[in-house]
Amino acid sequence: MMNLKLVICIAAIIAAVGAYFLGRSDGRELERSSAREKALEHVADVRAEDKRRLDAQEKIANEAKEQRDKALADARAANAVSDRLRNSVASLTARINNSTASGDCQAAITTGLLFADLFRRADERAGELAEYADRARIAGQACESAYDSLR
Numbered sequence: 001m002m003n004l005k006l007v008i009c010i011a012a013i014i015a016a017v018g019a020y021f022l023g024r025s026d027g028r029e030l031e032r033s034s035a036r037e038k039a040l041e042h043v044a045d046v047r048a049e050d051k052r053r054l055d056a057q058e059k060i061a062n063e064a065k066e067q068r069d070k071a072l073a074d075a076r077a078a079n080a081v082s083d084r085l086r087n088s089v090a091s092l093t094a095r096i097n098n099s100t101a102s103g104d105c106q107a108a109i110t111t112g113l114l115f116a117d118l119f120r121r122a123d124e125r126a127g128e129l130a131e132y133a134d135r136a137r138i139a140g141q142a143c144e145s146a147y148d149s150l151r
Contacts (some may be wrong), residue, residue: 018062056149064142071134082123089116 093116096109 027060037110053150057146060142060145060149064138067138073130079127082127086120
């Protein structure tokens with residue numbers, strides 16, 4: 001009888017120890033799976049953030065291209081107006097050169113021609129500087145927007 005009680009007691013102890021280790025193993029597996037789920041969620045969050053950033057960068061690049069195209073169209077239109085004005089000045093200059101004038105009038109004509117040439121050069125340079133300024137402004141705004149989208 002004592003042996004039977006002893007065997008039952010040992011069997012109960014072995015069952016309790018086995019249940020403890022099995023529960024402990026299940027707990028560790030549960031912790032591991034929870035950690036894996038958190039890691040997968042983190043990876044998904046990082047991917048979503050990367051996609052958001054890439055989409056923002058693409059949008060900024062498209063907007064900058066649209067602005068650049070508009071600035072180029074505006075520059076072409078301004079150049080066309082400037083060309084017409086320069087042609088008018090050249091035509092007027094040619095008419096003045098072909099006319100006969102007295103000495104005092106000739107000095108005024110020469111001064112007028114000098115101013116017309118100066119105006120032509122200044123207008124050409126202003127157009128070049130305006131194009132450069134437009135490109136720099138658009139690039140700067142795109143860079144600033146790209147930086148802001150990353151923060």
